[in-house]
Amino acid sequence: EDQVTQSPEALRLQEGESSSLNCSYTVSGLRGLFWYRQDPGKGPEFLFTLYSAGEEKEKERLKATLTKKESFLHITAPKPEDSATYLCAVQAKGGSQGNLIFGKGTKLSVKP
Amino acid sequence: GAGVSQTPSNKVTEKGKYVELRCDPISGHTALYWYRQSLGQGPEFLIYFQGTGAADDSGLPNDRFFAVRPEGSVSTLKIQRTERGDSAVYLCASSPTGDSIYGYTFGSGTRLTVV
Numbered sequence: 515e516d517q518v519t520q521s522p523e524a525l526r527l528q529e530g531e532s533s534s535l536n537c538s539y540t541v542s543g544l545r546g547l548f549w550y551r552q553d554p555g556k557g558p559e560f561l562f563t564l565y566s567a568g569e570e571k572e573k574e575r576l577k578a579t580l581t582k583k584e585s586f587l588h589i590t591a592p593k594p595e596d597s598a599t600y601l602c603a604v605q606a607k608g609g610s611q612g613n614l615i616f617g618k619g620t621k622l623s624v625k626p
Numbered sequence: 627g628a629g630v631s632q633t634p635s636n637k638v639t640e641k642g643k644y645v646e647l648r649c650d651p652i653s654g655h656t657a658l659y660w661y662r663q664s665l666g667q668g669p670e671f672l673i674y675f676q677g678t679g680a681a682d683d684s685g686l687p688n689d690r691f692f693a694v695r696p697e698g699s700v701s702t703l704k705i706q707r708t709e710r711g712d713s714a715v716y717l718c719a720s721s722p723t724g725d726s727i728y729g730y731t732f733g734s735g736t737r738l739t740v741v
Contacts, residue, residue, distance in 0.1 A: 518668075548729060557630070557717050558669065560729025601668055610682035611724045612659050612674020618667055 516541045516606050518617035526623045527592055535587040535600055535620045543607030547585050548614060549578050550601040558601055592624045628652075630733035632718050638739045639708055647703040647736045651720030658701050659730060660693055661717040669717055675701060676724050708740045 550558035564580040661669035671685040719730035
């Protein structure tokens with residue numbers, strides 16, 4: 515069964531304290547892995563798509579990496595405005611392009 | 627429009643009633659998706675439209691759930707004989723094509739509460 519597990523469930527950081535979020539996945543052939551950010555009361559906001567092991571993508575203080583079993587979202591020198599829930603999702607080769615399998619997310623809090 | 631619009635933003639209904647949830651995608655986006663998100667969970671896939679047709683409806687939990695997109699733009703998710711377990715945030719998203727490389731643009735959702 516295709517599934518996504520994110521850890522930790524919650525993470526508290528001080529402003530400027532770098533850290534990483536983990537996304538472990540089991541899928542019958544990976545078509546793509548996605549990171550989204552979700553603020554309270556809002557829909558998820560797209561961040562990155564990764565397709566193959568070794569691939570990296572960066573956006574401001576965020577960098578996403580991918581291996582054959584997991585992905586990491588590295589946050590460098592976070593600011594309070596980075597506080598949100600970060601969702602990881604995979605798209606399986608056997609599924610439709612519309613069907614993403616999401617993890618439960620990591621709730622990040624950055625204190626000033 | 628500038629983004630994906632979902633109406634209503636909140637809906638409270640009694641158990642057993644029928645509800646319709648509306649999604650206005652970004653203009654020109656051919657692909658449209660419905661997901662459902664329960665408290666503390668990630669979004670769960672329901673159905674995916676490419677144009678007017680449902681390309682994948684494998685996520686609809688049972689035959690009480692139905693969705694349409696008659697003109698290839700606005701979509702309506704219909705739930706018959708609502709149950710308390712249907713309470714969740716229903717998210718709609720759209721993308722220019724069915725290729726997810728650029729990600730989906732989600733709306734803010736409709737929070738459905740069945741009492």
